[in-house]
Amino acid sequence: MILEGTLIRPNTSGRVELIAGQLTIDPQAGRIVQVRTIDDAPTAADSYSSPQPPDLGGHATEWLVAPGFIDAHVHLPQFDAIGAGGLPLLDWLDRAILPVEARWNDSDYARDRVRAAIGRMLDHGTTAFAAYATIHHDATRAALEEAHALGLRAAIGQPMMDQHHARDSIRSTDALLEEACALLEENASRHGGRVEVALTPRYAVGCSARLMTGLAELARDHGALIQTHLSETRDEVELALKIHPASNYTAIYDQYGLLTPRTVLGHGVWLDDNERQLLAQRGAVVAHCPVANAFLRSGAMDWNLLDQCGVRLAIGSDIGAGSQPAMPRVGQALLRTVGDLHPEGPIPDPAEVWWRLTRGNALALGWENVGHLEPGAEADLLVLRPDVAWSNAPDPLGMLLHSWDDRWLKAVIVAGRVARRFP
Numbered sequence: 364m365i366l367e368g369t370l371i372r373p374n375t376s377g378r379v380e381l382i383a384g385q386l387t388i389d390p391q392a393g394r395i396v397q398v399r400t401i402d403d404a405p406t407a408a409d410s411y412s413s414p415q416p417p418d419l420g421g422h423a424t425e426w427l428v429a430p431g432f433i434d435a436h437v438h439l440p441q442f443d444a445i446g447a448g449g450l451p452l453l454d455w456l457d458r459a460i461l462p463v464e465a466r467w468n469d470s471d472y473a474r475d476r477v478r479a480a481i482g483r484m485l486d487h488g489t490t491a492f493a494a495y496a497t498i499h500h501d502a503t504r505a506a507l508e509e510a511h512a513l514g515l516r517a518a519i520g521q522p523m524m525d526q527h528h529a530r531d532s533i534r535s536t537d538a539l540l541e542e543a544c545a546l547l548e549e550n551a552s553r554h555g556g557r558v559e560v561a562l563t564p565r566y567a568v569g570c571s572a573r574l575m576t577g578l579a580e581l582a583r584d585h586g587a588l589i590q591t592h593l594s595e596t597r598d599e600v601e602l603a604l605k606i607h608p609a610s611n612y613t614a615i616y617d618q619y620g621l622l623t624p625r626t627v628l629g630h631g632v633w634l635d636d637n638e639r640q641l642l643a644q645r646g647a648v649v650a651h652c653p654v655a656n657a658f659l660r661s662g663a664m665d666w667n668l669l670d671q672c673g674v675r676l677a678i679g680s681d682i683g684a685g686s687q688p689a690m691p692r693v694g695q696a697l698l699r700t701v702g703d704l705h706p707e708g709p710i711p712d713p714a715e716v717w718w719r720l721t722r723g724n725a726l727a728l729g730w731e732n733v734g735h736l737e738p739g740a741e742a743d744l745l746v747l748r749p750d751v752a753w754s755n756a757p758d759p760l761g762m763l764l765h766s767w768d769d770r771w772l773k774a775v776i777v778a779g780r781v782a783r784r785f786p
């Protein structure tokens with residue numbers, strides 16, 4: 364497959380560039396095998412006269428080709444719980460969310476809802492993600508199987524709790540540790556897949572010391588990704604510290620061995636200086652979820668401050684506290700949050716936001732060959748045809764980010780194969 368158009372190409376300086384070019388994709392390998400830009404194409408007229416996929420029509424330069432979006436923090440069952448507003452985090456979790464997740468006790472139902480959730484992400488151009496399933500082992504296995512069958516790049520975890528919540532939202536520590544181990548082993552036997560298990564202690568309040576220590580050991584033995592929540596609201600911080608005495612919330616995870624360069628912590632809104640330093644030292648990633656933070660009125664995470672402290676950062680939709688599966692809209696929300704906190708300070712520019720939503724999130728999740736347009740990269744791609752005059756705009760990437768419209772998506776390619784084609 365050959366794709367031609369203007370490439371939104373991530374570079375090694377944390378930004379994207381717009382450059383006319385052509386990608387050659389090997390659908391068998393699921394990878395980009397060649398990248399030519401207009402400068403090294405033999406004759407521009409020949410190269411750019413036949414847009415691909417061929418039946419998409421129009422002149423190639425009207426098309427944009429970008430890496431697929433990556434969502435670093437999303438809850439698969441919560442696509443069915445978006446919009447449950449008016450409650451603070453801990454009440455929202457108990458009253459709105461956990462009852463919806465309890466339905467995944469039926470793994471056939473769960474499989475159906477996984478398909479719907481992944482379908483929605485693909486419809487909005489998200490081709491890779493780090494996701495939470497539910498505490499149910501079979502439902503989590505179904506989610507892993509579905510992602511694997513679609514050839515997606517994904518990390519999926521069984522969010523575990525063994526204390527503090529209602530009886531049907533928690534499980535025994537031994538059973539959970541056994542199931543975490545089984546998921547890792549089963550997934551390892553799927554050779555060549557792009558799906559990995561994320562060990563997922565849901566958050567410190569719901570997890571005993573033994574559960575967190577056990578999951579940290581498993582992560583170390585298997586080199587596995589860890590995902591959890593950190594410091595989303597003040598009430599949560601207070602409760603976590605009551606249950607697990609420590610100098611701060613981040614130190615709770617650190618004392619159980621959960622802070623590694625493969626740890627992704629959702630939110631990090633209410634952190635102090637010591638916590639930011641500790642996160643930077645451990646190389647752990649904070650996934651900023653601006654839409655969700657605004658919806659639950661949890662507070663505003665200080666992106667600039669974490670960035671200046673050297674904390675690795677990612678961006679997540681956090682569906683269903685977040686309501687927005689289109690990652691460019693999550694990027695817009697990031698800029699609003701930074702702007703509100705720092706009315707006169709620096710703000711990430713659109714070239715950086717595009718990079719964060721693609722290459723940046725891939726690197727944060729430890730996916731070296733994902734999220735960029737280079738030979739050898741996994742071919743998760745978007746073909747876009749915007750209906751705005753971006754090429755003549757004062758800031759083309761700014762126009763593409765701020766006027767984002769899902770209807771621009773004409774094809775979504777996953778591992779070198781067309782997963783979605785839109786008229």
Ligand SMILES: [Zn+2]
Nearest residue numbers: 438592629681
């Ligand atoms: Zn979350």
